[in-house]
Amino acid sequence: MSQGGALYRKWRPQKFADLVGQSHVKQTVINAVMSGRIAHAYLFAGPRGTGKTSLARILAKAANCEANNPSFAPLNSGATEVGDHSKKSVPGEPCNKCRNCLAFMQGNFVDLIEIDAASHTGVDDVRDLIEKINLVPSLGRYKVYIIDEVHMLSKPAFNALLKTLEEPPAHVIFVLATTEVHKLLPTVISRCQYFDFHYLSRAEITEQLRKVATQEGITVTPAGIDLIAANAEGSLRDALSMLDQAAGFGGNQIDRDDLAKLLGVVDNRVIQQLTQAVIDGQPMTGIDLINDVYFKGYDLNQLSKQWMNYLRELLMVKLGNSNLLDRSADDKKIMAEQVNTLSVNQLINWLQRLVESTNTYKLTHLPQLSLEMAVLRCATVPEVAVKPASAEGAIPPSGVYSATFVASIGQADTKVSPVAKSDINIAEVWPQLCAKLELTNPATGALLKSSSAVVEDGRLIVELPSDFLKNVMSKAANHQVILTGLAELGVAGMAVEYLVVKETAGIVAAVGQVFDIM
Template sequence: MSYQALYRVWRPQSFLDVVGQEHVTKTLQNALLQQKTTHAYLFSGPRGTGKTSAAKILAKAVNCEKMPVSEPCNECSACLGITDGSIPDVIEIDAASNNGVEEIRDIRDKVKYAPNAVPYKVYIIDEVHMLSIGAFNALLKTLEEPPKHVIFILATTEPHKIPLTIISRCQRFDFKRITAQDITGRMAHIASESGLQFEEKALHVIARAAGGGMRDALSLLDQAVSFSTDQVTVEDALTVTGSVSQNYLNRIGQAIYKKEIPDALAALDDMMLQGKDPARFAEDMILYYRDMLLYKTAPTLEESMERALLDDDFTTLAGEIEHEQIYEYIDILNKTQQEIKFSNHARIYLEVCLVKLCQTESKKTVADLDGVQDLFAKIAALEKEIELLKANKVPVGEATQTQQPAKKATARSTKGFKANTRMIREVLKEATREDLNSVKSRWGDLLEMLNSRQMRSQSALLNDAEPAAASPNAFILKFKYEIHCQMATENHKLIETISQFFKEITGNQYQFVGVPEDQWLQIREEFLQNQKQDGDKNEDDQEDPLISEAMKLVGADLIEIKN
């Protein structure tokens, strides 16, 4: 095929072309100029943000014949050879399809050989999180102390799946999502250099639909160019991305404001027949009202508007609608957008959302009227009470003071957290020292796992907690502070995470029951006393057979038993 996609033709060949990642490119450029490059790098971030491109640019820069330089010259034989892939010393590996131990062992065996054509041998391992545990272990020592002529560059979209032992041996760079403004500027440059005709607003629509990825934006631009005839228009971009046109947004906005439910549902039906994406429609409506709020509060910031165009219908509606209504509209649309993500009936949710939006204002008015009437009723009751106090010659200040102690007593009577004593007793009945040692030995690993998964707040709750007893299926977690115990036992996500962790490590799906330290001492003491009483009772039940036979012969009244 003679035609190549735009994102392949315009792949960055220098750090200057990597858009929106200045915090990464500047650091790498300074390291190149000062010749302080390290032996291993980890590039992490969302898709299409330039991780692999930056890795190849870094490979060219360290091997450039004009080294030290902050940018590869792209003219020498080394730069040209790395760009076209003819130099075998720069090896790009896809870890998704080469994730076994044998492939990594092959790298470990070959890494000791010196490069043939350039000063440094560079291994670029893409999607490195797909490697197996055995492959990571095989890579570990080589990654820590490779030969002086080798550089490893690891790229991933899911850094939380990489072992901490690997991450600690790399210099990590986090790529962030590219802003819509940067994407628009880059697309405008590419379109101008490629001789494409376009409307600037069309690029804004594509940039917003790309979700922060440059590759996705260029793919959508490719589609829009193929869809259009001579010029990429706003309508072309809306059709390709599944977004909703300004006319439909104005039409639905007017119907919602005027509480015309049939018109709103009819407009939604027209959009669904045109194949518009329901989730995209919800997002467009949120951005539409966001732009309306921005226009009402800061009309001079027209450049900051993401979705709406300042036509007559939009400005008229913005002048009529109140701020409070916009807040409620955005809140309802946001909840609907979240519900759509986990449903197969997106259209039903949108229809219910439009009906709710049309009825919001009337419900709010009724609620306000009810609140005013309640307020007037309370004022009238207070006036009567004051008149009664004056008639009895009781100063109002004294009456207020007599009520204060009652409020304090009520506040003190609030009940604290109570541990589940029934579950604790069940665990104690089957508790063993082996199970407790098994849980305690893995407790530090659990806290480290919570920190690595960005669950530091949950981990903080467990810092002052320790396993106190364990059975084959559950364990008791003793907390130093009562509030930490209550927060932990009410956190369903934390409970599920702990249970899943122990299932992966030990094979047992432990459940835990929390108890504050002071309550634990009391419950444990009561349990031990009950156990002792039950043992004494069992001993008493074992009556002497001689005494039993004597009682049968002469009767219990005539027998005196002496120990």
């Protein structure tokens, strides 16, 4: 390992055994080196920080290691002795002792060419590479080209590279690395040996963090290690960067509280309390929690991510997949109690609302507003099944609003109660709803521009000019938008149905606006 610098660079693996995870890729590459059947092109695809570039460098080193090539004397070097196989200890691994390995470790092995495709995207960059590719290696057996973020190459650059990638000179190895393999041309993928890199497990990251912390003399509590591993999201590089940052923040003694402040992570108990407030129909309690977190300086975007993950885990518990959770026994007990009063549809609807609020997080100058709206909607809007409408287009009656919520509002000396069905002035309410949706949900608002509404037998009948609009509005997502909007205007517990009336010329313009928005 190199001395000094960032931890993720200092602890960059120097042999296959040092690389954390990705055993399915490591073993295949080791076997190729041992047998001398190294492919001319590899494609490593996967999330950031999972070892793609590190493995590419180790492959380049192992392929050029003198101990792996005992009968090879490099051209242009004036060497009279071949590699000494006795330097090796593990077949297929680089020895890290020969001249080539040492040059790799010092960063001056001239036959390793690393290209950042993000900054060398043009066809001229690729043509320059192709012109030099026939030059024989100076030190090793192979010239190795590592092209990182290869999906960033332009289409002309890819086309220029294709022929060389298909039939490169015998002394050339290509290793392409990408985080977005779906952006690559199929013709590129077909010319490479393709390997998927997986997210590292929390256990793998935790074990490596403990090893690094011990050898670096950094004292981190087990809870602190777990917090870093949880927030690394499968990326060891991110985990090491967090540990490095934490060591600078808290010195050589780091606990969970220090890390929580540094990473902006909210205590899990707050997430549990926020969820319980929504379950109990107490949105004011939830809003108080959000503002308390905000004024303590935490990142509300991080709070939103944590809550979203918690609701997802509650859904897993409800579906009987609690084995997927990496939680303590106490946390699992609390989650099991919370899901007892919830349905799958409720959890799905809550997640949908939270995703919507996350998407609008950067669109408002009030950071807490989007989360507050999500809490209000989750705690007060009736449950609606997430499924398509029936063939007849009938929508079942909505649920009942939480009495607890009404009581909590009353405590603030504000009397709020649903408008009675017979008292609804639809001539006033419907235009208000349409105007509101044009601002908050432009796509649905555009759909309703050519509609009208009447109240019959306690039902709200939305009159639409075509079967197309009826089918679109009958979808669960759009239907839920209508129910939510009505609830916010004080109309609760009313069934909403959709009826096709005589088609009008305005339908063309209305539908056109919808597709312009979408």
